[in-house]
Amino acid sequence: PYKEKVRLRSYGIPSMGSQVFLEIKKKYNGIVGKRRVDIKLSDFYNYINNNVIPTCNKQIMEEIDYCFKKYKLNPSLFIAYDRLSYYSKENSSLRITIDTNIRSRVEDLNLELGDSGFLYFKDKTYLMEVKVLGSFPLWFVNAMSSLNIYPVSFSKYGKIYEKLIKEERNV
Numbered sequence: 001p002y003k004e005k006v007r008l009r010s011y012g013i014p015s016m017g018s019q020v021f022l023e024i025k026k027k028y029n030g031i032v033g034k035r036r037v038d039i040k041l042s043d044f045y046n047y048i049n050n051n052v053i054p055t056c057n058k059q060i061m062e063e064i065d066y067c068f069k070k071y072k073l074n075p076s077l078f079i080a081y082d083r084l085s086y087y088s089k090e091n092s093s094l095r096i097t098i099d100t101n102i103r104s105r106v107e108d109l110n111l112e113l114g115d116s117g118f119l120y121f122k123d124k125t126y127l128m129e130v131k132v133l134g135s136f137p138l139w140f141v142n143a144m145s146s147l148n149i150y151p152v153s154f155s156k157y158g159k160i161y162e163k164l165i166k167e168e169r170n171v
Helices: 040-052 057-073 138-146 154-171
Strands: 002-009 019-028 031-040 076-085 095-105 127-131
Touching: 002 057, 019 040, 019 057, 031 040, 031 057, 076 154, 095 154
Parallel strands: none
Antiparallel strands: 002 019, 019 031, 076 095, 095 127
16 A cells, blocks of 8 residues: 655756756555655765765655665666656646656666666557546546546556566576
8 A cells, every 4th residue: 555666857868967856756545745856966976875965855855865774775777768748728737748768777877878778668659647636627538438548557667677577587
């Protein structure tokens, strides 16, 4: 019923002085909460390598630092994808993202090294994620039903990890 993860996110390929987001994402009984701080990429490396806490939101950084220490976290997987993002004009809480070219790597994990990696899907597959506070608008439910599009659970990290384990066992 409870799951949490820590991730470093950038939009585009960052340089050492670029702002990145260090996030802790928690899921409990289907409810997702996210806490994040924006820091420079160089500050993240200084934190990981030298345990120097970045200057940012102290409370959130303490939560993230607690996770790093409790679980002895280290970078393990790089994931990149091309994303289109849409917001509803009528319902500001409705957000739809469409991801394609989902790729990953387990070596050379530094964000500034670019976004190359191994493709998860070999064909032109799109992953649509829909987020909304409360219930879905009826027009949206009707549109998805008419196209035979129904919700499924899909974690990019989880699916890539499963694929890596499967490939490792077949070696």
